[in-house]
Amino acid sequence: MNPIQPQDPNPSPDYPDPIRRFLQAYGSSAPDPIPALEDRILLAIQSQSRLQAPRPQLKLWIPVVAAVFVAALGGEILRRQPALSAAEVQELELFMDETWAAVLTDQDTSWMSFL
Amino acid sequence: MLYGRHQQRVRSLLFHHCGDAHLDDLVQEVFLRAWKGLPRFRRTAQFSTWLYRIAWNVAQDQRRRYAQQRIQLQTLGRMALSRVEDSQQDSQGVLTLHYQSLCRQALETLKPDQRIVLLLHDLEDWPQAQIAEVLRIPVGTVKSRLFYARAAVRKVLQDSGVTL
DSSP, X not given: OOOOOTTOSSOOTTSOOHHHHHHHHXXXXXXXXXXXXXXXXXXXXXXXXXXXXXXXXXXXXXXXXXXXXXXXXXXXXXXXXXXXXXXXXXXXXXHHHHHHHHHHSOOOOTTOOXX | OHXXXXXXXXXXXXXXHHOSTTHHHHHHHHHHHHHHHGXXXXXXXXXXXXXXXXXXXXXXXXXXXXXXXXXXXXXXXXXXXXXXXXXXXXXXXXXXXXXXXXXXHHHHTSOHHHHHHHIIIIITOOOHHHHHXXXXXXXXXXXXXXXXXXXXXXXXXXXXXOOO
């Protein structure tokens, strides 16, 4: 048995020690893990990943999308307005002429009734 | 892959410092913390050393929880060893059981910092340099604790009539 030297200022227990052999013979080791532990760890990591996933900044791009939509819709409405035909233009000009002529001259306006 | 490579040492460290209660949960906690801390891992240290440091921190946290709950780790160790003894009673002799009990008693007389060094080095074959890095102590301190831990265990065995 190796003598104990508590006064040794530089203990060097690198040599094979009987205590080491005794511990390896009679010391207890960790019990085996459950078979599904690795899967359980992977699931835990995946759930952490989902919690930490960055969420899109909804409050920033909703008004942008809305503005683009309104602009597109307005443009579509203007594009679809049909142009007046030549006959319609002539009728409109005649109406404007008869209506405003009474305002500008002293013509009989009895047909005009005002409520 | 990292789990397969390192889980046994992680498990041993946790077991020798905290007993076998909630061991699977503690192992899971270690790997979860490692995954979260990967962005901060600096490649100046070995990955294994970094991982075992996390395991050491988890073990320390668990011991603090036990202290708060006033759970005797010796009791937990006794429960773990008695399970081993019960399972081996049919195949091994009474003398083996006696030595196993002596081993446990001897380890219980050690301070936690001496016990963990002794078990990691002598039972789990960790190099002294790695023990020093993981526990964040000088290699000289590892050697010193190892020396005095072995001396204490030897004394208990001698007092029980065991000559090595």
